[in-house]
Amino acid sequence: MRISSMTVHPLAVADPPLRSSYGRHAPYALRTLVVLKTTDGIAGYAEAHGGDGPLAAFEALKPLVVGMDPFQLSSLWRMWGRPDQSGDRSQTWMVPGENPRDARTRSYAAIEAACLDIIGKAIRKPVCDVVGGRAREAAPFSAYLFYKHGGGGGLGGDVREDEYGECLTPESMVRQARQMIARYGFKEIKLKGGVLDPEAEIETVRLLRAEFGPSYPLRIDPNCAWSVETSVKVGVALKEELSGGGYLEDPTAGLDGMAAVRQRLLAAGVDTPLASNVAVTGFDDLVPARELDAVQVVLSDPHYWGGIRATQRMGDVCELLGMGVSMHSNNHLGLSMMIMAHACLATPQMEFACDTHYPWQTEQDEIIAGGRVQFVGGAIPVPAKPGLGVEIDFDQVARLEERYHKLPYRKRDDEAEMRKHVDPNWKRLLPRW
Ligand SMILES: [Mg+2]
Numbered sequence: 547m548r549i550s551s552m553t554v555h556p557l558a559v560a561d562p563p564l565r566s567s568y569g570r571h572a573p574y575a576l577r578t579l580v581v582l583k584t585t586d587g588i589a590g591y592a593e594a595h596g597g598d599g600p601l602a603a604f605e606a607l608k609p610l611v612v613g614m615d616p617f618q619l620s621s622l623w624r625m626w627g628r629p630d631q632s633g634d635r636s637q638t639w640m641v642p643g644e645n646p647r648d649a650r651t652r653s654y655a656a657i658e659a660a661c662l663d664i665i666g667k668a669i670r671k672p673v674c675d676v677v678g679g680r681a682r683e684a685a686p687f688s689a690y691l692f693y694k695h696g697g698g699g700g701l702g703g704d705v706r707e708d709e710y711g712e713c714l715t716p717e718s719m720v721r722q723a724r725q726m727i728a729r730y731g732f733k734e735i736k737l738k739g740g741v742l743d744p745e746a747e748i749e750t751v752r753l754l755r756a757e758f759g760p761s762y763p764l765r766i767d768p769n770c771a772w773s774v775e776t777s778v779k780v781g782v783a784l785k786e787e788l789s790g791g792g793y794l795e796d797p798t799a800g801l802d803g804m805a806a807v808r809q810r811l812l813a814a815g816v817d818t819p820l821a822s823n824v825a826v827t828g829f830d831d832l833v834p835a836r837e838l839d840a841v842q843v844v845l846s847d848p849h850y851w852g853g854i855r856a857t858q859r860m861g862d863v864c865e866l867l868g869m870g871v872s873m874h875s876n877n878h879l880g881l882s883m884m885i886m887a888h889a890c891l892a893t894p895q896m897e898f899a900c901d902t903h904y905p906w907q908t909e910q911d912e913i914i915a916g917g918r919v920q921f922v923g924g925a926i927p928v929p930a931k932p933g934l935g936v937e938i939d940f941d942q943v944a945r946l947e948e949r950y951h952k953l954p955y956r957k958r959d960d961e962a963e964m965r966k967h968v969d970p971n972w973k974r975l976l977p978r979w
Pocket of ligand 1: 796874
């Protein structure tokens with residue numbers, strides 16, 4: 547069996563005006579669908595980061611991929627040239643999907659996912675069983691809360707319903723959490739911070755704890771918006787609220803900054819774990835992060851760490867180093883949801899509920915045949931279906947692709963959205979507080 551064709555489809559997916567320290571989400575998030583077909587008539591699918599950069603990277607790979615045996619993933623990896631290792635490995639300034647140092651792992655991850663989908667379909671086994679079986683029955687996810695402006699995403703005649711309304715206060719965030727948990731059954735909560743004054747974000751976390759109690763682990767992630775000083779202040783203030791399975795994620799920039807926060811928190815009697823998907827973004831960060839004691843929980847991501855099998859290897863390394871494992875997310879559709887769920891099931895060390903932006907997207911934008919993937923009690927059960935377990939609705943793909951071609955942008959730019967809608971002079975400042 548050989549890969550006989552590779553097609554890439556750029557997609558634009560409606561997205562509400564969610565806020566973070568990067569700025570504000572645009573009306574459409576960009577994704578890419580990768581389709582591999584084999585000489586045996588099997589199709590394998592993967593979803594990846596979007597925009598013209600990822601698209602060009604996939605186009606350039608076609609000569610390597612077309613003609614390959616989908617079972618020979620190791621030799622595919624070997625054929626890839628090593629990317630430039632000279633740049634900044636962190637995501638302090640770059641969003642996931644744009645770091646040149648991840649160029650190989652990012653593209654490989656999508657090809658591997660599509661090949662695993664093919665392998666699973668060929669031998670009639672789910673992907674998680676192909677790579678070693680299930681460490682758990684379903685993949686748990688957390689309620690991913692965002693401060694946001696009013697609006698549900700989309701533009702003109704293509705706007706989405708604003709399910710959660712404007713949320714720019716601690717009280718409205720509790721309402722958002724109640725609504726999201728009632729609908730999906732999540733059992734852990736993650737708050738995207740770095741948006742309001744830290745005092746208001748502390749208040750938000752306190753109100754969430756008062757509302758849901760200590761059985762709902764809480765995390766806050768301001769994407770490096772705070773100085774070491776502010777991070778320590780917040781960590782001390784939220785000592786109780788972030789205990790019991792929660793964590794403080796990327797409060798400040800860089801491994802040295804994180805290490806300083808950790809030291810000062812420990813000295814103050816606060817052992818809240820620090821988590822990261824910004825200071826730690828690849829295997830080469832793991833040992834330094836451990837040596838500095840800068841990060842205690844690493845957020846994996848099968849899209850940029852190098853795929854589902856790389857997530858398993860990362861779990862092994864983290865176990866060896868005594869670090870916990872969680873999972874990062876970007877805006878995504880149901881195909882990525884399944885890649886993430888299979889990765890979670892197949893990685894025994896994934897002991898925290900994974901992040902997902904999935905509740906922020908709607909049925910109208912789903913490319914999975916038969917509609918959106920369903921949560922059961924805040925988790926995604928992976929069916930015993932072959933491969934990733936889903937087929938694609940190509941009419942929907944055509945609609946999302948047409949929308950992509952009509953958009954004036956080809957790259958995520960949250961700062962530009964802030965300047966357009968909030969403050970014409972807005973700039974991302976790190977630290978802001
Ligand atoms: Mg994060």
